[in-house]
Amino acid sequence: MTEQKLSETSPVGLPGSAGPVAPGPGAVAALRPLGPDQVRLDPGGLLGRWQRRNATDTLPHCVDNLHRAGNIGNLRAAAGELDTAFTGMWFADSDVYKTLEAAAWELGTSPGDATLRSFVEDTVALLARAQQPDGYLNSYFTVVAPDERWRKPDWSHELYCAGHLFQAAVAAARTGASPGLVTVARRFADLLVERFGPGGVEEVCGHPEVETALAELYRLTGHRPYLDLARRFLDLRGRGLLGPGRFGPAYYQDHVPVREAREVAGHAVRQLYLLAGMVDVGVETGDHTLLDAAERLWEDAVNRRTYVTGAHGSRHRDEAYGDPYELPPDRAYAETCAAIASFQLNWRLLLATGRARYADEMERVLYNAVAPAVSSDGRHFFYSNPLQLRTGHSSSGEEEAARRLSWYSCACCPPNIARLMASLHSYLATAHDDGLQIHLYASGSVDAVVAGAAAHMDVRTEYPWRGRIELTVSAETAVPWTLALRVPAWCDAYTVRIDGGPVMAPARDGYIRLTRVWAPGTTVVLDLDMPVRHVTAHPRVDAVRGCVALARGPLVYCLEQADLPPGTVLEDVRLDLAAPAVTAASATSGGNTPDIPVVINVGGQVAHTGDSLYATGRRRERPGTPLTLTAVPYFLWGNRNEGPMRVWIPVATP
């Protein structure tokens, strides 16, 4: 064990320009991420506004609530500085870590934020004091149940919490926000290696997360035992080590070895974090079986068990994937954390393979599964993101809330949003030796070294409201290189102009590839056609038979009660497929209504539905009262007032 202990004294990885997920030099990776200091989001664009709101509202709100809800107090109690009772969930430390991670990414962008910096410094110092002499760090198992330490792996979340600590430390080191946190993290990580490493205890955590975190800690430090431990946790999974538990071993993906799994299963967040770990370990070790399994499971998820919004998780009972094609919109669990996990997983798969389908999925999930979780004020959140809220809905818990709540008793989602939004700019573009790849479109700029020389790009766009993207590219080299621009899967037609002249630019594998010498100031205009689309689901998705969803560009739309004439029951509204769909700027604004740049107006009717719940013989709906329906972006739902909403709209029978 002395070998691993040495790591404590080995130099901490250099804080370099790296964002979340930084494959090592030897990793199997098709694309290389850019550093967070290489991409900037324009605060005028939608993504830039989200990131700004995250900095001004969501993140301070999280910090406040860590104090208010007792998470910080728990750590002070663990440090012996407070004598209060433990409060909140037993894995409450993880919310501190996610907030720290968010703060670290944000300090990378806004190093002058003194309040945030002192939060980080104070919290890192507190963590160092709360850490036990052997490196163990967990306030619940220190304060409440020291005798239970390491004894309830199916339930304890000890390694899950450790994973979030490691991720926070990696972010703090990469951005230079706090080198000290890595010391804390490594002391704990070394303890894990000692206990769970080769020859140690054969155990896995009920909630995967530590695998991807250990891989990232390895990437930061170059300390191989971390990666080996991540791989060992993957290898040990699926052997029933966790026992059946309340929901069966599939709940925590312990029912089958990870390389043999054919279907995603169980708790969606756990499944997705586990897949992220599989990709990280796979690319770092060159173990293709892990990457292959991850891609296969991705296909099962995306082809049979994903909502049209990109959300994962059909069941409330165990926060789990359902059976194939079991995708009820009203009971969609669609946990915010699962959407974030999907975004993170797809980024890893994109880096590993360069396949556009992963970037498509990032886009879908970002706009339609992550964004809806945050209110316009940045201080209220959905835990669960249903695709339909019925007239007469009554909630029986926070996960069934009809409106975004300020905080949650299990507050995993808000700080998870914060860490994603604070690092959002890191996910837009990648580079490799002979080019630059743009995956997500947003106003901002990119600086990179391409073909051995500096390149700069400005992006101007009103995306996702308009499909026109203007890029100005300047490279300090006469060597040609390739600019790859993603053509989203939803886009059927587009045009490209370079310096004003149209060019033929066929998309191959989801990308337009423009190869040339990029004289300073070269302009590229990509214009993606963005008609309103009627989206239909596979007929095996019984829950939305006879319905369509409205979409435009990357955005899924929905109907809200707020846009219906008074007295109209949303459940009785039908969409007229033959009627033209027209886009318009929001005409329904007023009061605290958020600005909606593009709404969709489409013809519909209000059906006369009768009274009886069941009847003999086919019911033919009488032609309903015509009306014009206004659909709004799903990510904005529930910001005006609480009320019924639906994404899938029944089609009027002709």
Next chain:
Amino acid sequence: MTEQKLSETSPVGLPGSAGPVAPGPGAVAALRPLGPDQVRLDPGGLLGRWQRRNATDTLPHCVDNLHRAGNIGNLRAAAGELDTAFTGMWFADSDVYKTLEAAAWELGTSPGDATLRSFVEDTVALLARAQQPDGYLNSYFTVVAPDERWRKPDWSHELYCAGHLFQAAVAAARTGASPGLVTVARRFADLLVERFGPGGVEEVCGHPEVETALAELYRLTGHRPYLDLARRFLDLRGRGLLGPGRFGPAYYQDHVPVREAREVAGHAVRQLYLLAGMVDVGVETGDHTLLDAAERLWEDAVNRRTYVTGAHGSRHRDEAYGDPYELPPDRAYAETCAAIASFQLNWRLLLATGRARYADEMERVLYNAVAPAVSSDGRHFFYSNPLQLRTGHSSSGEEEAARRLSWYSCACCPPNIARLMASLHSYLATAHDDGLQIHLYASGSVDAVVAGAAAHMDVRTEYPWRGRIELTVSAETAVPWTLALRVPAWCDAYTVRIDGGPVMAPARDGYIRLTRVWAPGTTVVLDLDMPVRHVTAHPRVDAVRGCVALARGPLVYCLEQADLPPGTVLEDVRLDLAAPAVTAASATSGGNTPDIPVVINVGGQVAHTGDSLYATGRRRERPGTPLTLTAVPYFLWGNRNEGPMRVWIPVATP
């Protein structure tokens, strides 16, 4: 408190001929139940076979499992006779009481069953020994957590368990199976009156049940404080005494006073038992506000939140009612106990009001929500009764099992089935001064005193397989009286013959009323037309849009994988509405296949559905491969082999 204590020495109510629910002489009741010794089920008919199977298999299986699972051991530990650890749920005593109640009803029919009699005698003696000196009786709170007694009303189920004890004691007294159990019950009931009665603790139980049980104990004993306590529990409910709990106060119907509730809510079994208590107390006290509220809530349940099978409960998470029209077939919770509770509630409402709709509901729920829970062998049970099982279903717990299990860790359902089936004959018919009413049709016989004289009736029928019901009526009086025969709501056409001659017999309020002097041997033949019906749901039930269910007579049918050609995916099957539906005897028998007297053959097709989960533009299904579909009674599903099943069948687009 001395007044109530006197009850201990007052004579126990006479064991008379009374079944479950025996309104007192002063009760507001439109109809009077017959005693269990007045109705006999022919063991050749379906209901008679069910009752017989219950006696030979289900009930002995329950007794065995009470020993095996530790329920009896828990009581022995409470009696100080065993030193083993408590096993099972903290409310495990209730399963003993329900089995005792079942045994009592069964002994009323089969008094010579020595094994059953000794089970009752042994168990009653054990309960007397386990009872605490003050009358308290609960093995969990005696053995495991004596300090918690009465301290966790939201969770403890102490009064729930007491209620089942009282119901068992009432059954044992009414059938003469064990007078001693009433002594045990009254000692506990008197303790409840002392603690919770007027001037006592203001508290209610998280799981309603004791209210209806106390009313029945009052009916047996005439001891008014029991009824008053039941009423007090109802009056105290809805004041938030239980606190919010995990799922909010509506989970246990503590969110609104019972008389003010406008919608059923929360845990379905709790809601239905509560409604039963409201009716019992309402009719005994003449408090119409309780009965009115119960009827109003019944209407909400049946018109907006009941499955086509009569099942209640749309959600797994909190075993609860969903929002209005939220009735997913695949995630139907449809707990067996809720179906039984609905049957019991409807019987109470039928007695109180005489309205046919309650008898209709009893029939629907008995054949399609209670019966499916029991396997053909009577020894395996569903806890949850989904209306669809998907291809690729994987269960994450007992409540999601794809097949009937032998026993459950929470084994509330099997003994609940046993007590209903053992008393099933009590629910077929009623009487009042000027007539006899037949509500459920089954081969058997009825003896009653009508118009002051003995009347006897034999019933011969193959119901529910055939609609022909032959009754032979003999009355020992020349005074005319009225025989009322229910015309089920599903029936559009019928004929009546008396002594071979057709009579005009218009149904009024759901009943044909035949008034005459019933000379011995008068024959009445009621022939109910029983075509195959296509049942459709209200368009607000999004989950089954574009689907029909097949039904015939009182039976709902379903498709099973077992009847499809190999390789056919059930989710791709479509029903051809234009094709004729033909009934036939089961042609698919073989091996352990149960005999199915009537299956439905109907034209259908296998759709070509394509691959993509979501696509732009409307998908038009290409005309599928034609095939003949065979539908089997839903109550028999899953008896041949485990596999996909569905009640709601998508209709082929013409």
